[in-house]
Amino acid sequence: MFNPTVLHLISGTDIDRPMNALTLTHDLHRLFGNFEVAFEPVQNQAHTYKIDYVKTKRIWRSYKLPIIRKLYITPDRNIEPPSPELLEIHRAIGRILHLSAAGEHIDRVIQDMENLKGGPVCSDGSSRIGEYINYKLASQLGWTHVY
Incomplete structure (x- = not known):
């Protein structure tokens, strides 16, 4: 880009x-x-x-x-x-x-995803489960950046 x-x-x-x-x-x-x-x-x-x-x-x-x-x-x-x-x-x-200030927004999204760990997935669809899965997969693969 x-x-x-x-x-x-x-x-x-x-x-x-x-x-x-x-x-x-x-x-x-x-x-x-x-x-x-x-x-x-x-x-x-x-x-x-x-x-x-x-x-x-x-x-x-x-x-x-x-x-x-x-x-x-x-x-x-x-x-x-x-x-x-x-x-x-x-x-x-x-x-x-x-x-x-996009970095702060990204940090908040990552913190939200970390807070999901072991927590409930909301039935109203407000949980960012797709982003959380991407984040966790990237963490497991040792990637430092998720696109």
Whole structure:
């Protein structure tokens, strides 16, 4: 949707290529997966990024961000660096979620689904059972994003 030319980079088994890999701590991986942290390219410096919270004025910060990091590139380039296009799309999605407050809505939907766990399904049809099933299947398969 944001850049159809990169669809082939994340389709099928290509999603697991090194250009789509980042080595992050568990907590930073969670923040990145939740679109709370993004990588912004530093101008005129190849493979160098400012890593910062998407919501730059957030009160609670588990990491001292922003920081600038140059990504390690192997001399023979046998491991591709992360795709700048995918990092930029990720950053754009994070900004949209933050600025539109859609992220908060998504968090509420997920919390509602978690509250369904072991709880009753309402006979009036108000339970989001389809969304809950998608969420639980994605959790079981280890997916961090549900589309």
